[in-house]
Amino acid sequence: MSVKVQHLVKVYDVQRAVDDVSFEARKGEVLGFLGPNGAGKTTTMKIITGYLPQNGGTVEVCGFDVNRQPMEARACIGYLPEHNPLYRDMYVREYLLFTAGIHRIPNARKRVEEMIERTGLQTHRQKQIGELSKGYRQRVGLAQAMLHDPQVLILDEPTSGLDPNQIVEIRQLIKDLGEEKTVILSTHILGEVEAICARAIIINKGKLVANAPIEELKQQFAGQRIVTVEFAETTEARLLQQIKHVQQVKSLDKNRWQLRTAPEFDIRAGVFGFAVANKLTLLELHKDEYSVEDVFQQLTK
């Protein structure tokens, strides 16, 4: 186990920011850390990296307890904190060499060049960090986290504030990293978890509410099948309810409806028949899958 968190508790004044959270992250896995703002994601990450002490429970990184063997544990963690703090007046290459110096990386120059290439910073290596755009700064943040080739990467909202192209690139980078390392990544962008994580942990108000592979999470909540339908004309919920197997009808917009059924039925043919019988024009008809978004909303309500 690369990261093992057991019964973690963190109390701020009276509020329990993290309340009995346990999970594990394996090598070769990208673990998504989900939760609404203030749920305790960042606090948990700060405890794993040894920045904050916990009030209870234990954290082991690469077999080292973060409190008892802090130096060994820290050496195998690469950390990208929230808001990606950097020395704005340093140059990209200078900053990475400084970081390499702290980690006492042998052959620092070569390693720094490697990281610059891997993160696509070649054309910016001689620039001051403060001059870089947010996307490039994020790359510098990732480069410093990966510089000492750590076994575990802790990334706190690595794609926040990036443009869509940059998001795709950074995600790909993280996904590649995840193949050989343990990556724990927090986000509140649900699509991100679906795109890069194999497994997700959802915490809400400091409590762990889900810990499962993404597919399983979706299935767990796929107790119902949803069909969205739109007609050109108005109709009534009462009439829609009469379609065979429909359990629940919900009005979305003026003429759009959401129909829920048990998962084993496909009612799309029935809806079409209903439209013909009632002389309605069918504009839209599709079957929805339960998304992580639904799971998230249900769990963190």
Place this chain on the structure above:
Amino acid sequence: MLAIFFKEINTFFSSLIGYIVVGVFLVLMGLVMWVFPDYSVLDGNYANLDTLFNIAPMIFMFLIPAVTMRALAEENQSGTIELLVTRPISDWQIVGGKFLACFVLVLFALLPTVLYYISVYQLGAPPGNLDSGGILGSYIGLLFLAGAFVAIGIFASSLTNNQIVAFVLATFLCFFVYLAFGFLSRLPIFFGKTDDIVQAIGIEYHYNSVSRGVLDTRDVVYFLSIIALFLAATVLSLGRRKW
């Protein structure tokens, strides 16, 4: 620790900070030593460097806090402190690296004043008629004093994320530790032996003692303790997130 030391030194000399500190110190010192008639060595009739050693602590009182104010306050402000303390180095190494870098910068400012010694040496009648032992002692005293001021400055910088607050606080603390105890000892509530003790808490007492050219172990221990005390307080303040 060396990585942090070199990074800080680089920052001083790749920005204007280093040059301004060295430049301002030397210009001020030069004016007082050779131009302003009230203090000028040329009008003083004695071949000594007393002016240098009396004025330098006053300049340091403002200059050193200006050097140290960003040391940790800036890291607190930008959040880089979080990255720094989660790296596999101890808090002592972080504080030690910053302390050494600021101290070396002050050393750079002080180094050219050796020229003053050479000048006064030549101006003496006959040349070389000055108390070299006393001057060496005074230099050692000044280095200890600078070390103490740097430690105080780093401590003040660790308390806040605002550099101006760090500067003002450090200036006040430097003044207090350097001069205030001497003044306080003259209060009528301290009489007999107590005023001696109060005076001996301040830096001035020990600075003057070393300046006489006698390197007393008590003074050395005093200065090293002051430096260690403030560095320990800095490490404690760095770890306050853990309280």
